[in-house]
Amino acid sequence: MDSCRKGDAKAQKKLYDMYAPLFMSIAMRYMKSFQSAEDVMVMGFFKIFDNINKYKGEGSFEGWMKRILVNEALMQIRKRNNLRMTVELTDIDKPDDSSVIDDIAYEELVAILSELPPGYRTIFNMYVIEGYKHREIAEELGISINTSKSQLILAKKKMRELLKKKELGKAYIS
Amino acid sequence: MSDKDFDKIREVAENHTIQPRSEAWAKLDSKLKSKKTRVRMINYRNISIAAIMISILSVTAVFSMYLKDHDPQIFASNEEFRPIVLEELSIELDEDQFYSVANISQLKAAYAKVGMH
Numbered sequence: 001m002d003s004c005r006k007g008d009a010k011a012q013k014k015l016y017d018m019y020a021p022l023f024m025s026i027a028m029r030y031m032k033s034f035q036s037a038e039d040v041m042v043m044g045f046f047k048i049f050d051n052i053n054k055y056k057g058e059g060s061f062e063g064w065m066k067r068i069l070v071n072e073a074l075m076q077i078r079k080r081n082n083l084r085m086t087v088e089l090t091d092i093d094k095p096d097d098s099s100v101i102d103d104i105a106y107e108e109l110v111a112i113l114s115e116l117p118p119g120y121r122t123i124f125n126m127y128v129i130e131g132y133k134h135r136e137i138a139e140e141l142g143i144s145i146n147t148s149k150s151q152l153i154l155a156k157k158k159m160r161e162l163l164k165k166k167e168l169g170k171a172y173i174s
Numbered sequence: 175m176s177d178k179d180f181d182k183i184r185e186v187a188e189n190h191t192i193q194p195r196s197e198a199w200a201k202l203d204s205k206l207k208s209k210k211t212r213v214r215m216i217n218y219r220n221i222s223i224a225a226i227m228i229s230i231l232s233v234t235a236v237f238s239m240y241l242k243d244h245d246p247q248i249f250a251s252n253e254e255f256r257p258i259v260l261e262e263l264s265i266e267l268d269e270d271q272f273y274s275v276a277n278i279s280q281l282k283a284a285y286a287k288v289g290m291h
Contacts, residue, residue: 007210009203016199021191028192038194042202049206106190109183128180129187 001061005052012049019062020045023069025106029125030073032114040076044069070130074140077118112162120155127152 003011023044027037048065055064113121122141126132127148132140137148 007206009206012206013199013203016202020194020198024192024194025187025190029187037192038198041194042198042205045202046205046209050209104182104186106186109186129184131184 001052001055004049007049016045019065023065026066026069026130027073028110029113029129030070030077030122036076036080040073041069043076044072047072066130070126071140074122077122080118108166112159112166115162116155116158119151120158123148123151124155124159 001011001015004015020041023041024037027040027044028034031037031040044065047068051068055061113124116124123137126137126140127134134145134148134152137143138145141148143151
């Protein structure tokens with residue numbers, strides 16, 4: 001990390017080789033296409049190297065890098081889509097909390113996530129996979145905590161529908 | 175969807191990696207290099223501006239000192255001008271209108287009287 005701080009290209013390449021596959025996987029969950037995920041990953045790394053001196057050793061370095069990458073993905077989503085999330089918690093029916101997944105492959109997960117509207121997908125990713133709290137999501141996206149909660153419920157509802165559709169499709173084919 | 179479903183999704187997501195294209199590193203590397211060049215250019219510009227400022231200040235200071243040393247006002251003020259009125263001297267002129275060497279003692283006395291030796 002010290003070599004990266006000094007701007008050593010070899011050290012930067014080593015860090016890139018170590019984390020690029022993981023960061024591509026994260027970016028793929030937020031973005032719809034491989035190309036835009038790669039752009040997010042490249043810009044994320046650029047910001048990591050540019051701001052590496054700001055990392056003071058508080059928390060894990062990987063966590064710090066992931067946060068920069070997720071912020072970059074959010075910025076790109078904001079640029080490309082209008083993240084309008086105005087539905088409040090009171091407007092939504094009680095969610096169905098029964099289990100729907102027996103087994104799921106990564107490709108299936110990404111395919112389902114890409115079918116979700118950008119707002120649902122973003123909050124689902126941040127809450128379920130990255131482990132952000134609703135308060136943190138609200139701060140990052142500039143929305144209320146209730147909006148974040150409501151978007152997650154709607155995302156779950158939509159995911160359930162898509163998973164059921166997928167299962168029904170399989171049953172129909174077989 | 176239950177917490178069990180969330181755990182499965184998280185597990186699948188966290189354990190999966192995707193290899194980016196080799197062009198991605200080339201793109202990042204060129205961005206990093208252009209940033210380095212830009213930073214260097216900014217540093218050179220700042221150093222150049224500082225050097226120019228120092229040069230201007232030095233030239234101004236030297237020129238100002240030179241002017242101070244050669245200020246005619248300073249010499250004029252140091253020299254006290256006192257006119258000598260020779261008409262007050264009682265020197266008799268020769269016929270040919272030149273001062274006579276014989277009157278030298280009187281001239282000396284006259285200069286002594288006005289404070290010049």
